[in-house]
Amino acid sequence: MADLLDTLKTTFGFSAFRGVQHQVIDRVMAGQRTAAIMPTGAGKSLCYQLPAVMLPGTCVVISPLIALMHDQLRAAEAVGIKAATLTSVDTNQAETIARFKSGDLNLLYAAPERASGDGFRDLLSQGKLSLFAIDEAHCVSEWGHDFRPDYRLLRPLFDRFSSVPRLALTATADEHTRADILTQLGISEDGLIVAGFDRPNIRYNIAPRAGTTRQISDFVAETPGAGIIYAQTRAQTEKLAAQLALNGRPTRAYHAGLEASVRAANQAAFVKSEDMVMVATIAFGMGIDKPDVRFVAHAGLPKSIEAYYQETGRAGRDGDPAAAQLFWGADDFARARIRLSEIPEDRIAGERTRLSALANLVETGTCRRAVLLRHFGESPPDNCGNCDNCLNPPARTNLTELARKLLSAVYRTGQMFGVGHIEAVLTGQSNEKVLKLGHDRLSVFGIVTGDEAEMVKPVARALLLRDALGQTEHGGLELGPEARAILKGEAEFAIAIPPRREGKRRRSNDQPANPVGDPLFEALRGRRRELAAEAQMPPYVIFHDSTLREMATVRPTTLGELGRLGGVGTRKLEAYGEAFLAVIKSN
Structure with missing residues (x-):
């Protein structure tokens, strides 16, 4: 535990694990097969990056997109992890292969299309492996919303190196998808860790x-x-x-x-x-x-x-x-x-x-x-x-009678007109189209008045949503399978009516980047922007806003004090510490 926490702080800049990270990492370090369902932002990548730093050999990360791999590569290198990608757009493939064979890589990223091939399997047999990490693991399941057939071809690779632990990671998996992930990747049920799905922020x-x-x-x-x-x-x-x-x-x-x-x-x-x-x-x-x-x-x-x-x-x-x-x-x-x-x-x-x-x-x-x-x-x-x-x-309002009137109007006008015409008939509008079609002589003409008239479109929308109404190929309304119960009085129809919006809505972010208007925070952000431009990398790779806010609050004066802040690991302290201390000193 002490070694894990020491590496967590020196490499990644964090003094404690979050959520189920420790539970997942313990299993990986013990050589066990694990599937972790963790919400986005819960620190899934740390669950393989930290073991990759501590274990001998290379962690092979299966990732679905080249752009994602390159982003993850950049973030890993920023904290001092030896990492590389092996993709179709990389021009340094020979160098990467040599580094892998010599044991000079903590992380090697590859797409499932490459990883499932015989050539990649032969390459891995020429080096030492510490872990297989399968990112976006829901792609392996036909139940999943992003099914990728090549993910289902990975099992032979993992079984070829059966002693190497495997870690499947995803933020999105319902019960069916979780079961499929376990089956397809050869992970037992006791290896499933579900951290929860809530994103309270x-x-x-x-x-x-x-x-x-x-x-x-x-x-x-x-x-x-x-x-x-x-x-x-x-x-x-x-x-x-x-x-x-x-x-x-x-x-x-x-x-x-x-x-x-x-x-x-x-x-x-x-x-x-x-x-x-x-x-x-x-x-x-x-x-x-x-x-x-x-x-x-x-x-x-x-x-x-x-x-x-x-x-x-x-x-x-x-x-x-x-x-x-x-x-x-x-x-x-x-x-x-x-x-x-x-x-x-x-x-x-x-x-x-x-x-x-x-x-x-x-x-x-x-x-x-x-x-x-x-x-x-x-x-x-x-x-x-x-x-x-x-x-x-919102207020929940019973509108069963209006729903029945609207469905009746759709039926009596021939199930071929849009909601605008149905509304005109129901509210008694004697426009040219209504008169020409003789719909002013229907029993449903003008039977909706007052406050009910404002609710015709919302009720039509809800009826469509609940399959009580359908749409023809030309956009007209027709009765759906759920209409009968409403028309016969066998089902109640109620909808939620949100409060009226008055004036400008309040800002969607309760806490902006600089909640107290601290000029030091803005100065730190400006310096981060300059350093990022020089290094041709996104500002967040240097430090997150939360780290800059802590700098502005604590106002460290030495590298030692700065290194105790969250998100400031040894590599970043060496690379950027003096630059940010200078901003703090001058503000």
Whole structure:
């Protein structure tokens, strides 16, 4: 234990383990096979990096994306770990192979496509191995939301070196996915460690779409720091990026249709920036290893709760407050149900369950975090105090009669018109279309008045979400399988109505980077920015904001005092200590 803590402090700058890190590392050091389910930001990489430093031989890390490997390589080298990547874009492959054979590497990163090949297996037989670490291990499971077939080809590699411990790591795995990870990677059930899924520093906000570009623009204007906007199409990505750029915020776009060099340049610019907004499709995925992302917003529905959890989890990995904002539309669910008919029969039931779970998340009037955590098998409290519903509880209103009127109007008009026309009929609008079709003579004409009229669109949206309404291929409304029970009075229909937004919303980050306006903190941040530019690396690789805040509070005057702060290891103290002490002294 003393040796572990000593290495933890001298190499990584931390004086204690967090959460289940110690439990996972103990198993690795004892040579046991382990699968660890740990939330993003809980320090998964430390669970293999620290053993890699202490154990003889090389830890082989299987990672899904080249960009992610290079980010992790940069962070490892910054604390003095001997690391290398072996990827298709590396020009120093011969040097890396020589270093591995001579025992000069603590960490060797490789993609599953390479690692599953015979050539890589032969290479590993020529050196000493300390550990196999499988990052983003949910990719091994067909149940997972990011299934990568090459992950399922890794087992022969591990079994070839059966005495080498293996560690599977992921932040996103429901019960089915966990079981599949254990089976596919040859890990016993007693090797499973689940740390929990809660990310208490992330504030979850979910709202219906009502002018996506304006909503996203307002959200970005109110939320400082670097952030990611997930759009559903390439065209929407570029449109939103252009609009946000007009507001003066540094903005880039990222999608699979861009040239590879443009994507790489945009990602590199985002990683180094402290306030850039990246508007992206989900092509901008697991390769993001940037801890100071302050917000993630979705301009449309994600694929699943697992995808939502992982994508929002890219915010606030440094532990500082962050925001997750989702804007959704009922048409998202209509399209998702249509896609269900296009997938293999054996997957339909599971995908339908996932879609229902998403519907519950966006429609609930209760705690969002509790819905998320229950999905992953946890038993959270009923109120988290850090989501929109807990901070501003919505009213739950019984609108069964209005729902029946709306469904009747859809049926009596022929199940072919959009919500605008249905609303016109229900509220008695004698416009040209209504009159021409004779819908003013229907029994449902003008039966909705007063306050009910304002609720027609929200009720239609909720009926679509609950599959009581569907959409035709031309966008018209038709009755869905859940309509019958509502029309017959066998099911109650209630929706949560959020409080009206009055004026500007308060900033989405309760604690900004500099909560007390300390000029020393800003000076330290400025020096960090200069050093990062000189070294051509992201500022956070030098020190996180939390370390700079501690510097500004403690105001150390010697290297010894500075070295006692969190996040200041021996290598970083030697490289940057004097530069930051000089800033403290002059302020």
